[in-house]
Amino acid sequence: MKxxxxxLLTILLLVCVLPAFAAEQEIDKETGLxxxxxxxxxxxxxxxxxxPMLITQNKADRDGWLEMIRWMxxxxxxxxxxxxxxxxxxxxxxxxxxxxxxxxADPFARAKIIELIRHLELDxxxxxxxxxxxxxxxxxxxxxxxxxxxxxLARGMAAVARLIKCDPFIGGAEFTAADLYAFYxxxxxxxxxxxxxxxxxxxxxxxxxxxxxxxxERPCIHKVEAAKAA
Ligand code: HEC
Numbered sequence: 001m002k003x004x005x006x007x008l009l010t011i012l013l014l015v016c017v018l019p020a021f022a023a024e025q026e027i028d029k030e031t032g033l034x035x036x037x038x039x040x041x042x043x044x045x046x047x048x049x050x051x052p053m054l055i056t057q058n059k060a061d062r063d064g065w066l067e068m069i070r071w072m073x074x075x076x077x078x079x080x081x082x083x084x085x086x087x088x089x090x091x092x093x094x095x096x097x098x099x100x101x102x103x104x105a106d107p108f109a110r111a112k113i114i115e116l117i118r119h120l121e122l123d124x125x126x127x128x129x130x131x132x133x134x135x136x137x138x139x140x141x142x143x144x145x146x147x148x149x150x151x152x153l154a155r156g157m158a159a160v161a162r163l164i165k166c167d168p169f170i171g172g173a174e175f176t177a178a179d180l181y182a183f184y185x186x187x188x189x190x191x192x193x194x195x196x197x198x199x200x201x202x203x204x205x206x207x208x209x210x211x212x213x214x215x216x217e218r219p220c221i222h223k224v225e226a227a228k229a230a
Contacts, residue, residue: 032056038092041085049076055093059100065093102177113171116163116178120185123156128189128201135195150197153189157205166207168214175218182208183215 025034031043031052046055060068069086072078081089103110130149133139164170164182171178186201186208193201202209215221 034096036092036096038088041088042092045081045085045089049078055097059097060093061099062090062094064099065090065097102180104171104174104176109172113176113178116171117181119160119163120178120181123159124153124189125185127152127156128192131192131196132188135192141196146196153193153201157201161205161208164208164211166211168211170211179211179215180221183212183221186212 025036027033028035028039028043031047033039033042033052033056042055043052046052058068069078069081069089073080103113127149130145131141134141165172167173169175169179170182190201193199202212216225
């Protein structure tokens with residue numbers, strides 16, 4: 001699961017462009033860039049070859065921005081930047097175009113989201129995975145394992161149903177990593193249950209079905225799905 005989650009989040013961070021929220025910031029009319037420390041260097045260096053939109057549409061952490069700069073230097077003819085300029089640009093990008101926040105800033109809310117992900121993993125994903133070889137790889141499954149899986153899954157779904165909010169997102173008002181994880185977990189578990197038990201895992205959990213429908217409309221999820229299919 002660690003791997004799956006890391007993979008999912010990596011794809012999300014790479015492809016998911018959450019709208020930049022810059023309500024009270026002063027914007028440069030010419031470039032659309034927020035005017036802040038480092039702006040001059042960014043404008044001078046980073047709008048020479050392409051539209052500043054490429055910058056405002058991307059989000060990454062400092063390492064991610066550095067990687068893009070190194071890639072442009074290796075492949076796109078971006079010249080060597082002196083250390084001061086490079087640092088000023090990275091400071092600017094790190095603060096104004098940060099990676100999308102997938103966890104709430106408040107520590108308590110954050111812990112709740114992590115707990116929810118943990119429950120999705122333990123109560124649903126790992127239970128459903130016991131039947132994965134039978135669902136997708138033609139393996140035999142004993143009646144005993146089948147029964148146990150079904151019972152534990154029903155229990156797990158009930159446990160998870162008590163924790164989720166779906167108001168409108170799984171952990172509450174904000175879109176978080178738990179929504180991504182839920183999309184992945186229920187997608188996988190639902191497919192397994194359909195194959196092995198000829199049933200709908202979400203039967204009786206209408207609010208979850210609606211949540212997944214809402215999530216599937218989000219551009220983030222589209223991009224994750226497209227990357228998965230590629
Ligand atoms: C010498 C020309 C040049 C300069 C200067 C330049 N870039 Fe680029 N950059 C490119 C080219 C070419 C591409 C690829 C454009 C495309 O795919 O349409 C690119 C792509 C990008 C992308 C998109 C990367 C992706 O993964 O899709 C970002 C973000 C970006 N540049 C940011 C910057 C920043 C920040 C700076 C300033 C440090 C900068 N660029 C300066 C040539 C340059």
